Amino acid sequence: MRIALGSDHGGFTLKEEIKKYLNEKGMEYKDFGTHTTDSCDYPDIALPAARAVASGEYDRGILICGTGIGIGIAANKVQGIRAALCHDTFSARASREHNNANILTMGERVIGRGLAMDIVDIWLKTEFTGGRHQRRVEKIHEIETRALDSK
Ligand code: RB5
Numbered sequence: 001m002r003i004a005l006g007s008d009h010g011g012f013t014l015k016e017e018i019k020k021y022l023n024e025k026g027m028e029y030k031d032f033g034t035h036t037t038d039s040c041d042y043p044d045i046a047l048p049a050a051r052a053v054a055s056g057e058y059d060r061g062i063l064i065c066g067t068g069i070g071i072g073i074a075a076n077k078v079q080g081i082r083a084a085l086c087h088d089t090f091s092a093r094a095s096r097e098h099n100n101a102n103i104l105t106m107g108e109r110v111i112g113r114g115l116a117m118d119i120v121d122i123w124l125k126t127e128f129t130g131g132r133h134q135r136r137v138e139k140i141h142e143i144e145t146r147a148l149d150s151k
Pocket of ligand 1: 008009010011042065066067068069070071
């Protein structure tokens with residue numbers, strides 16, 4: 001599984017922790033930045049990472065900012081992206097099983113490293129259930145084809 005990873009300055013430290021996890025698991029990833037703790041704008045990170053997932057170049061994305069909110073809002077403007085903000089393991093599992101979320105977002109200023117890494121682990125391992133959930137995801141896709149970024 002290929003992962004598109006990114007953060008702004010507010011999520012930089014947690015992103016680096018997630019890189020260690022992905023390295024330990026031998027998972028392929030690309031770090032879309034940021035590469036320092038200097039202040040930057042989360043949409044500038046979210047857009048290329050989200051496009052890389054939407055195009056199929058990467059299978060899933062993990063995006064971190066201070067709250068996980070801004071970077072997720074930005075990512076969800078890209079057609080085909082279902083970014084889910086998860087700060088608990090139940091939501092992380094459900095976002096995969098029910099929503100087929102293809103980007104996980106978290107806030108470094110919201111949760112600790114231990115919980116964040118459990119969330120990453122569960123989110124990466126959980127598969128989409130399909131069935132009735134497939135129909136709902138298709139309805140979301142039908143809505144977004146009318147309006148969102150599609151590059
Ligand atoms: C940056 O200060 C902060 O606003 C950003 O990381 C994020 O929390 C926005 O949603």
